[in-house]
Amino acid sequence: MNRPFSSLVDVQSLPDDRNIPLHRVGIKNIRYPITVLDKVNGTQQTVASINMYVSLPHQFKGTHMSRFVEILNHYHRDINLRSFSKILAEMKDRLNSQEAHLEIDFPYFIEKRAPVTKTPGLMEYMCGFHGSMTEQLDLVLVVNVPITTVCPCSKEISKYGAHNQRGKVKLWVRFDRFLWLEDLIAEVEKSSSSEVYSVLKRPDEKFVTEMGYDRPMFVEDVVRNVCQRVKKLPGITWFRVEAENFESIHNHSAYACT
Numbered sequence: 001m002n003r004p005f006s007s008l009v010d011v012q013s014l015p016d017d018r019n020i021p022l023h024r025v026g027i028k029n030i031r032y033p034i035t036v037l038d039k040v041n042g043t044q045q046t047v048a049s050i051n052m053y054v055s056l057p058h059q060f061k062g063t064h065m066s067r068f069v070e071i072l073n074h075y076h077r078d079i080n081l082r083s084f085s086k087i088l089a090e091m092k093d094r095l096n097s098q099e100a101h102l103e104i105d106f107p108y109f110i111e112k113r114a115p116v117t118k119t120p121g122l123m124e125y126m127c128g129f130h131g132s133m134t135e136q137l138d139l140v141l142v143v144n145v146p147i148t149t150v151c152p153c154s155k156e157i158s159k160y161g162a163h164n165q166r167g168k169v170k171l172w173v174r175f176d177r178f179l180w181l182e183d184l185i186a187e188v189e190k191s192s193s194s195e196v197y198s199v200l201k202r203p204d205e206k207f208v209t210e211m212g213y214d215r216p217m218f219v220e221d222v223v224r225n226v227c228q229r230v231k232k233l234p235g236i237t238w239f240r241v242e243a244e245n246f247e248s249i250h251n252h253s254a255y256a257c258t
Contacts, residue, residue, distance in 0.1 A: 012062035019058050026053035027068045034079040039182045048106035054097035067094050088133035101132045114204040121198030127181055143184045145169045147192035152216035167245040177235035191225035193217050219245045223256040
């Protein structure tokens with residue numbers, strides 16, 4: 001015969017005598033539907049990978065993992081940038097913690113037209129909302145943007161052409177006013193030799209090949225270009241940018257960060 005819930009032992013709440021506090025405990029990589037603001041269409045539905053953590057004082061054996069999922073279910077389909085602080089505050093309250101952390105990473109899709117033929121296609125960008133709350137909210141936007149670069153050294157020393165490669169730029173920003181993901185992505189794309197497209201016809205391929213050849217860049221150039229552009233955006237209080245080129249003629253990647 002099953003015992004009533006009230007009589008079941010709550011093992012997580014039992015005391016621990018090792019006197020070791022834990023910085024983060026919680027759940028990781030839970031898949032969940034969210035709504036993201038879309039500059040063109042108003043909103044966009046996507047599926048996020050979510051990490052939720054709280055700090056655990058030294059006197060407690062464990063946290064209540066099920067409560068994290070209950071909080072997500074409470075904000076069902078209202079998990080977005082506007083509700084971020086409410087979710088963190090509820091995590092602190094329900095789990096009796098001084099510190100809460102929330103990481104929401106998701107694919108975001110933008111319709112992008114080819115540069116010459118204007119053929120439409122959907123581009124995927126991995127984006128994220130990362131934040132924590134102690135006494136105050138600390139919130140960071142994250143965008144990952146694919147790019148293309150043409151090597152300046154290769155162009156300078158070669159009789160024929162120059163090697164190029166795809167790369168990735170990751171940008172983190174703190175801000176004091178609303179920012180569109182589309183605007184951050186656009187600034188990164190403008191900082192590369194050429195943008196990446198999902199659909200290219202022959203005239204488009206000719207265009208991006210020649211544009212990249214006319215705009216050769218090292219990975220260091222890309223990072224510095226992004227820095228120059230991001231500094232001019234209103235509302236950004238801090239940022240970090242890193243770029244990685246997946247080299248086409250080397251058995252390693254090239255990397256730069258600031």
